[in-house]
Amino acid sequence: MKRLTLKSLGVLALFLVFLTGCTNKVAVLNPQGPVAKQQYDLIIWSFILMAIVVAGVLIIFIYVLVRYGRKNSKGYDPEDEGNAKLEALWTIIPIIIVILLAVPTVKTLYGLEGPPKPANATGKKVEPITIEVTSVDWKWLFRYPKQGIETVNYAVIPEDTPVKIKLKAIGAMNSFWVPELAGQQYTMPNMPMNMWIQADHPGDYLGRSANFSGKGFAHMSFHILAKKDANFDAWVKDVKANKPALTMEKYKKLLEPDIAGEMTFSSYPKVLDKKDAAMEQHMNNDDMEGGMNHDSGH
């Protein structure tokens, strides 16, 4: 019996090594921006509380097994059937732990609704930028409405700048997840949603879809490249100058179910901006009768 509990302790130790040591590859434990950082802090806090519970339970567990697991252990009492004080104790302690978890949870949830606070000490307020992210089967479209740029399967963002991600889906649901920058949100047809990401440093952050969407799902990864402000502007200029335009034809082709590489377009059909909602609806419809005049009231 001892083997069993020792093993559990070993596992615990292993977990601790993972937490303190080589976390580079453990994306969730390697937050690179304020959004992921908030979530990381919660994870660590909850982990500490859980570790306390594990320790408590295992100590009692080992004790009773060692003490009463032998053939002729003393203190056998077959009529021992309850103890109000003890029972109150192990009701109250968990309640306290749950409260200790619930309070930061709610705080963080409301905190995540707005743009992240400036990360660096200078505290200067930076204008957020907006990227419209659309998942289609099985690729990611990134649209920069202000810059008029569209990219596929990668996006470039300026560092230390809150980025508002507007999520949409054409076809199946997916989930937009860049573990080092922020936890995920689903992309859902007929239900535009927002989330924020922000990177503290220039870098190449791997993201992928976290919600199964069919045959090509495993290939739905993308890169978020964070650059210094100046480099970001340079990139925009370069794209505007040197990349082809996204034509309507090409766009429709992208909507067909297939996997794709990275692509860059200096512009996209303006009609998509204007009739944005209606267009998405149109693409999502399987029959045309309900088509364009679908009530998109929500």
Place this chain on the structure above:
Amino acid sequence: MMNENVEQHNAHGGFPWKHVIGLILSLALTLIALWIVVSYSFSTTFTLASIIILAIFQALIQLLFFMHLNESKSRVWQIIAIGFGFFTAATVVVGSLWIMAYSL
């Protein structure tokens, strides 16, 4: 418990008063609900809230006057079954509407 059953017996001896009262009440509540709606003289919230409350009363009338929910030795269990049913039903309806509020 036995006494209850005796009462039941007596109640069924002559004219089915209980049923007639049940019928009258349910017709009345239905008409009131209809009137609240077609008179168009109340706010939407008030209209909806009051017709829902009336419906719940109607359900209680059926359960108590017609369905004898309250008799038999297992009435506790009958009431728990129906009660838990209503609890779950309310959770499902209210919860779903709240969660899906964005699309209402």
Place this chain on the structure above:
Amino acid sequence: MIADIKAFLSDFLVLGDPLIYGADISIVLSMVAIVFVLSYFKKWKWLWKEWLTTIDAKKIGIMYIIAALLMLFRGGIDALLMRSQITFPNEGFLDSQHYNEIFTTHGTIMILFMAMPFIVGMMNVAVPLQIGARDVAFPYLNALSFWLFFVGAMLFNLSFVIGGSPDAGWTSYTPLAGAKLDPGPGENYYLIGLQLAGIGTLATGVNFMATILKMRAPGMTLFKMPMFTWSSLITSLIIVFAFPVLTVALALLTIDRLFGAHFFTIASGGSPMMWANLFWIWGHPEVYIVILPAFGIFSEVISTFSHKKLFGYKAMVWSMVLISALSFVVWLHHFFTMGNTAAVNSVFSISTMAIAIPTGVKIFNWLFTLNKGRIEFSTAMLWALAFIPNFLIGGLTGVMLAIAPADYQYHNSYFLVAHFHSVLIGGTVFGMFAALHYWWPKMFGHVLNEKLGKISFWIFMVSFNICFLPMYFVGLMGMTRRMYTYPEGLGWMPLNVVITIGAFGMGIGFIVMVYNIYWSARYGKRDKTGDPWGGRTLEWATTSPAVEYNFAHIPKVETADAFLHMKEKGTTGQISKAPFKPIHMPNNSGKPFIQAWLMFFAGFGLVFEWYWLAIPAAAATMLVMAFRSFEYHDHHYIPVEEIERTESATGRLN
């Protein structure tokens, strides 16, 4: 003409895959073998009379358990196939489509066709005996439940060779699972197979609630019931109120797919998220349906093998009641990441965490049952003890998932996969294995070999940890579930290799267990006493296996742990002592079997949208029900002489 037939067949049968050809061949071969063995030994009549038409809960229970073990095997093979594909990056063993089908069937089969029948089987075996009843409240309905479950499972498994398997995950999210993105019969199989089995389960829930509420032996008040019976009562309650939701969800998606409605489509105003909502309103209570009976079993086993009263009996009961109520108000935690408002996520986060409190109460009560006990490390007890730390890890990671903002990072990653296997295996499967060893003598009259039992325990339990603990880390490294392959260079490979080794280790542990079953059937120690473990509850008061009518005299109960009390007072003999009275028993009936198979054909017709088959079969089903309604002579009396004969054959009369 011939071309037509060819085209039809290539749609109908799944062609072109060696794995599936292998399955085809093995299915045909085993069918032939079964038919041959039955004919050779002239067992057809026996099969029909003793099993297919039986309405004896004990036998129905055994059939459930056999089905569950077979499904564990099928689901386990699925698991090993998946593990083989994702051990190394960029493998080509399974293609994407095939992998998608396999995880879908793995999850669905394991939960609905393995865990559920295992539990219902144990309830059938033990509950009537534990409450001192002769059968369940509605034996005929019970048989119908079993056969509905069975044909549902058959229909679902058939998809593998005819028409193609469902491939949208066991959660079957729309719009992916809708007609537009997933045409073809695969998803229909899922919908109809689950529907049939689900209706059977709902009937089981009603049946066991009525049984436990009304059929307890005289003197057995609610708070003198054995803990497994309590857990069965509460599980039945959850079944009754959760399964209708599944019924509706499945029906709506079926109507969408077959009749062009727009509940969950993207077009014409459908609401894909509503599927997730309905699915989890059922789905979350479902996970407590599969864990609570295991809790009940652990209570029995831990108390029996600590040779001590259960600690905090009342708290154990109330915590289950609380869990059952809470289980209906937490479902949103499965889709925290679908853009809910902060208020919605907060409320469901907290309600979910709250479940940790009653569950914790149970954990500590088990620990204190061990305390001051005389612990006997039997195989059943080992499974129960191993449950505590293993389930603890799963439960605590569940609480971590319940923290919505943190769940944004865990959701749909292998961290989640690890969580639910920890609780499903460390809780439910360990519980069922404990029950299997514990009640085996009651079912078959011989005990399972302890040594082989312990070997299989250690192999399985250690491999289980090797398999699932590393999954938490690959999850944190960003590996998501349902990926049929992953690229190199992410550092995921070493851990995946370890995981796969663990998975195969579990397979070996399972093989040892199966061998133990075979070995013990031939050489195992026979249980003459009916009470091999020094049991405390009434199932041990009768013979092993229990006679058809369970108890010649219904026992009188004075305290909890009723049988122990009888042994102390020396009144155990009274249950089988003359004079007897004729015993009223329901007749066997072939109708449940026939009705269920008619429903199978109706379902099969729906899967392929062959209404010429579906409609007549459904009508025939109604006809069987009408016949049943007009049937008045459906019971008989066992005469006194026969009771005397049976009782003296068991050696209990002299």
Place this chain on the structure above:
Amino acid sequence: MSSVASNQSNKPYEPLEYSTEDGRLRILGFWIFLGAEIVLFSCLFATYLVVHSHTAGGPTSKELYDVKEFMIETFLLLISSFTCGLGTHELRRHNAKGIIIWLIITLLLGLGFIYMEVNEFVKYATEEGATVGRSAFLSGFFVLVGTHGAHVSLGILWMTSIIIQLAKRGVTAVTARKVFIVGLYWHFLDVVWIFIFTAVYLTGMVL
């Protein structure tokens, strides 16, 4: 029949349907089943209410519902619930003939309800182009109201079968239990209809 009425004369009276273990079990079982039915309908209500505004340019509830029609449907069901109750009342007096008469009246009212509902559906489909496949709202409407209608139809078949059994066998512990249970079912469908009346029709006039 007389043998039943005089049984257990030393004990206080117990309604016949509760007089056997089997009867008591089945009645409780049926109540539990009704609990499940409540949840079943609640899911359909939830779905209907969520998609109520999703009309996809098709007909809306305000355009479709007709006060006169649904009021007549409501009265038919309410009164049938009453007549069914009178059947149970006669049951308690062991009066087979009385039961049969009231149940047949109930059946006729039920048939009238179904006739009106079918008419309503056909009218929607043919005159307004409102079919299940037209919009999410209509899917929700037809499936919710249709499920109730299917229950009523099943109830009609069931009640017919029980009337036959009652005519053949008179009031016994078994037939009494059957009459009582089918009565419960019928009243329950009335409860569901009240909520359809409220949440579908009346609400549809407001929102």
